[in-house]
Amino acid sequence: MVTSTPANGTVLSRTVGDAFNPAVFQCTGQIATFWLPLQIKWVLGDLTNAGLATPSFGALSVSNTLNFAGQYEGGEFVYSCVVTSTSENNAARRVVSSSITINVYSVPTGDVVETGIPIVDTDLAGQMYRIQCINAGNGTATSFSWISPSSVVTGGDTLVFSPSLASDQGTYTCRFTIQETGRQGNHEFDVVIYETPVLSLPPQRVQATGDTLSCSKYVVTRGDRRVVLNYTWTLPNGQTFSGDAVTTDTLGNYTCSVTNIILDRAGAPASASTATDTIVITVIPAPVANIAITGVDGAVVHLSNRKNNTFVVLPGASAVFNCSEASGSDVTFQWVRVQGTARTVVTSSTMFTLSNVGVAQEGIYQCEVTNPLIDSASRTTAMAAEFDVFHEPALTLPETQYAIIGEQAQLTCTFTGDRPDNFTWSRLPTAGGSAMAVVQTNQNVLTISNLVREDSGQYMCEIAGQPANTLPAYSSSATVQLVAQAAPSASISLISPQTGLVGRAFEVACTAAGETPAMTTIAWEFGGTTLQTSERLTVSRVGNTLTLAIASLGRTDAGTYTCRVTDPTIGLPSRRTASTTLLLDINGSSEEVSDSDNTTIIVGVVCGVVGLILLVVLVAIVYRQWKAKKEAGASGKDNPTYGKVSSNNGAGASVSTPGNGGEVV
DSSP states (O other), X not given: OEEXXXXXXXXXXXXXXOOOSSSEEEEEEOSOTTEEEEEEEEEESOGGGTTOOOOTTEEOOSSSEEEEOSOOOSEEEEEEEEEEEEEXXXXXEEXXXXXXXXXXEOOOOEEEEEESOOBTTOXXXXXXXXXXXXXXXXXXXXXXXXXXXXXXEEESSEEEESSOOGGGOEEEEEEEEETTTOOEEEEEEEEOOBOOOEEOOOSEEEEETTOEEEGGGGOOEESOSSEEEEEEEEOTTSOEEESSEEEOOSSEEEEEEEEEEEBOTTSOBOGGGOEEEEEXXXXXXXXXXXXXXXXXXXXXXXXBSSSTTEEEEOTTOOEEEEEEESSOSOXXXXXXXXXXXXXXXXXXXXXXXXXXXXXXXXXXXEEEEEOTTBOSGXXXXXXXXXXXXXXXXXXXXXXXXXXXXXXXXXXXXXXXXXXXXXXXEEEOOOTTSOOOEEEXXXXXXXXXXXXXXXXXXXXXXXXXXXXXXXXXXXXEEEEEEEEEEOOOEEEEEESSOSEEETTOOEEEEEEEESSOGGGOEEEEEETTEEOOOOSSEEEEEETTEEEEEESSOOGGGOEEEEEEEEOTTOSSGGGSEEEEEEEEEEESOSSOOOHHHHHHHHHHHHHHHHHHHHHHHHHHHHHHHHHHHHHHHHHOSSSOOSSOOOOOSSSOOOOOOTTTOOOOO
């Protein structure tokens, strides 16, 4: 017989991922007292299915022990302990076994089946709203219960809402137990109670021609996000149009029908929840404002030649502003003065009067007409007119204008009163010069770039215009004398080194240039003070040059020296002065140089000169010796001698050598 732990025929129910219990199977066995055990092993399946695949958690063993490692996997597994024995004389062979079954179930998982649509206070077509909890895994689910958002527990797998209430909305939890394993599962489900679809269209609206009608503008829907609105328009001519918006091009009644459809959770239309409503929109003409401005007490109001819809009056006149509307509808009026973004209500009637007008009354006046029946922005239309009190322009040019040569000159035709309609700049002829020439039109500023002296002369600005056909034309002119001048400048010339020595003299000159150098003032400044002649320094001017001389430099003389040149004849005050600077450095000891130091310097210079002369003499002597040796070598190359050779005009000659010590005489 075979004895196993667990026992033969045991069925174990487990859940995927559970810990192993038990973790070891064991078995022992003997067929009979006279049979000898031959082999004990664990196999997967019964004896006829011993070749089945082994799950990862059951490592089969050729022994009486089976160990489990890892985790339970889903499925049904049968493990058998097989004992093979033989008789004492090996005459017979018997096999016996013991089997244990493991059923591994999935983790309990719930789901919900929904029936009907949860619409508040409604039981659609007699179908009550239900939710049923089911087991989405394997195993037998029992002991169902529901827990409501308010923690009320209800037994059974199905909840019925009859009717659906707004308070029923919330998260519900379903609980159940797997019979085989005893494991409990749960599932949460959101119940959304939808409100009954309600369309609240006003029965009638009035809009104006040219408006774009939008049916959705008037729809009030109590419901949720799963709502579809379908729009259908019926036009005054009987044609239909699908869509939310339609443009009015004719007068009459426009009818919009709206269908409200609620979708179920799957997105399919629930036809029983459809609601329909209709609105009729009557289209009438939009109001049109008309403005008229007339004079009072003989005053005349003129239409401007320069601006559209602009009325012109003379100073001191009076004017009546009148607004009308031609549709015949019951409209309201309002006059508004517009100043930039500011709006000031003048009156809420059709007319008002301005008396003894001046500049303070100028501006834009706007008449606004409103038809309160129209349910759109077109209910109000406006017409604006500009009111202008005409002041004839007068020129105010200077007699003379100065400008700097090489720069830009701008002549401006300034005026008082209203801006002229036209400007003309001309250059007047000079004595013996060319005729007058027009240089620019339609601009009140004449710009001359890169000015030269020849641009000097007299320029004339002419203005002309006519504010209205019923007012006389005007014209006037004025001249300005343009004077081109050379701006003053200053330049520095160093007479002494820029780096001075303590106790030494220093001298520097500054030369003025420009329009009238001889009339310029030149000054040397140091430390913010204008330098004057004193015991230590001298400031002297010769022509256009101002020289600064310091007899004996001290360390306090170091710093920045400024030469400032001013030409009072320059017409532009800001350009009359020019300046340039010099930075003086002082070297040497803080004490003045003594006479002994001067003597030492003189002696050093003399010694240097004498040494140079001696060097020249020495070079000359060496050169003469080298030249004599070269000539001697050239005359006696084969038999060189080191004595003197001379001739005496006799028949013979003798040569003395160093060995003889003689000399030819």
